[in-house]
Amino acid sequence: MPRTILTNQDMERYVETSDDWIVSRTGIRQRHISDKDENTGDLGYAAALAALENAGIAPEDLDYILVATTTPHALVPNTSSYIQAKLGAVNAAALDINAACSGFIYGLELADVLLMRKTIKHVLVIGAEVLSKITDFTDRSTCVLFGDGAGAAVLTKGEGLYATLTGADGAKGQCLHTSDFAVRNIIAGDEPSPHLIQMDGKEVYKFAVNILPESVKKVVEEKGHALEDLDWVIPHQANVRIIEAASKRLGIPMEKFFVNIGSTGNTSAASIAIALDDMNKTGLLKKGQKLAMVGFGGGLTYGAVYLEWTKEA
Template structure:
């Protein structure tokens, strides 16, 4: 049986920055109001000629370079996204040809902010059954396409970006690789976070994010905290044996509340929401890549990922880097 090792990491964010001061010009808000409630100071957004596949491509190139592999080495591509370039085909198929990969399997995962964990879980299963050796896992979203910049509750949160992992079958690696993961859903809260509108409609009916913020806050904190506790208990791991917790970057207050619930020291919690906002499936790989670049995350570290998104869906994953 194979061993699923995170073998390469890359991330990319667009160059255009929207600050809280910029949003003050569009709606009734202030930098202080936004930063106090969300922890966000700025966010990145794509240009008019960019698409989700462009974000995914640039992050993937860096992940491949980091892994020492070429596009020809990749056996499967799984892209987690809620904002594909088109309703179909999948972003993954566009990414496959942009990279110059072989005619391998390539598909998207539609699992909201939990998408990257879902995609990693898929990669692990493929590797553990010896179907593939190298999987390119990407989280990429361009949420600015579906943000209503007149609606303060959502416009202040969401942004664009991408992150990628190369997950490889490396039998002689000292790393434990992906140790375990879990995904859950509860559709009774379907309408508390969803997108309304017609992708092909007029400007007034374009897709827009709708969210019941207060309820989502409570559900996010409870579900992610419970998920992490359960996964650690199942694998007989104590918090002291975990080097880093990387939660979905939805809101700094949510991140802080999860750390308190888990009694996890804040110095071991990765957060970069201040500069990047919430870019859905991209938040976890982006946070990982930035933290590694800053010298925080090192080889051999044990890391817990946890996320929550519309559906409602939530889940966690443990791996050793």
């Protein structure tokens, strides 16, 4: 997470708001903001180093690096190549994924498929975002939500995922979007417009409260388990109200939902990875526990993963 913290009180400098207003509607109390010269690749690199150390894997042992982001370090080269070079992961292929807030889940599913190949043993999946760089700090409906950060995980052959689900409803893509890419406008003779996040909050909320419980049910049922068998649900940290609504629809108590949005804000593709790291560091994850991770966001995309935790505490 970037060092700079922007509290709800700090947000009062930008828009008409208050800590009570933000907390009551989102559950967010602060968010981390990247510095001017701190970008997606820098955050992703730091997360990758920590994940590799945690997994006991050397960079040169990696076969593939997947980076989920909507805010790439640059258009060319891709962020995964930038991180590959900094790591010295000379044997790894490098690919970026843009599935917005579902990106880390998409990355886990792709990694699971890649590990079926005989030649691939270790895949590094990173979620990294610098959303503050595309946030309109005059728009109260979005600027209070988003923060920056990165998280990463190493997947190894023989420790595969148990069930995955990904999907999209592209017809609703304009509910959460930025303007068209500038080059397209320039070629057409138009002035480029700032690529800032725009969101129809009500439509995104309706989508999320339906797709989150549906996705969790499907991946759990695929493995023949019941919802009450789950030890943890690790949702994308978009809004605590969405998580509470999903808890009611699933009949799973909020105590089983891991929530850290209060200290991170919505970090899009990074949020589930950051949540996993928080849980791992604080000893919440125990060997044999059954987990469901679920993401949803721009696209509109969604995805879920069911797995049993195999790492010793």
